[in-house]
Structure formats: structure tokens, C-alpha cells
Amino acid sequence: MKALKIAGWTVLVIGLAAILYGLYASFNIFTGKSSAPVIFEVQPKHPLATEEKMPETSLSPSQLVEDKLQEAIRAMIPLDFISKALNLISWSVFALILIFGGAQVSNLGIKMIRS
Secondary structure, eight states: OHHHHHHHHHHHHHHHHHHHHHHHHHHHHHTTSSOOOOOOOOOOOOTTTSOOOOOGGGSOHHHHHHHHHHHHHHHHSOHHHHHHHHHHHHHHHHHHHHHHHHHHHHHHHHHHHHO
């Protein structure tokens, strides 16, 4: 009986530690004290691998508009924005799983203490 209560307290503390770690790490990431783990990374195109552009005089008007539109989009949305957003989303999902798992482990510890 006493061993069950000690195990229950141990499981409860482990669950609470998992919850607190998830909250503390998320707080540090979202306040900018640390960065989210890098899972997604955008590889910039190598300058030698890109095709050489033809002079603008030989491009059709639709190709000219398409090129200018692509340049405008690249200027508005930085290349690393998408990877940073995906990394934050993946960390948020992991933190939610960690908090949910910690709650389940803590609940198990409480049940062990009560019995």
C-alpha cells in the first residue's frame, strides 16, 4: 500500500514536470528568448543552378508580368517566413501533446494515491 502511494506521488510529479517543461519552453519560444526547434528548413536556390534570364526585350508581355509579380511576392514574403511559421506550428502541436500526456500521467498518479 505504501509503495503504491510512493509510486503515485512519483508519477504525479513526473506528469507535472512534463506540463511545466512544455509551458516554460513554449513561453521562452514565443517571447523570443529561444528559437523553435528547426524541423522545416527552406533551401535557397544556388545562384549557379538558376536559369539565365533572357533580356527583357525578348520576353512576351505575359512573361514580363509574371516575372515582376514573382519579384514582388518575394519582396513581400521573406523566404524564411514559411519555415519559421511551420516550425512554430510544429512546436505548438508538440507542446499540446506534451501537456495532454502530462495531464494523463498526473491523473494516473492521483488515482494511484487515492487507492
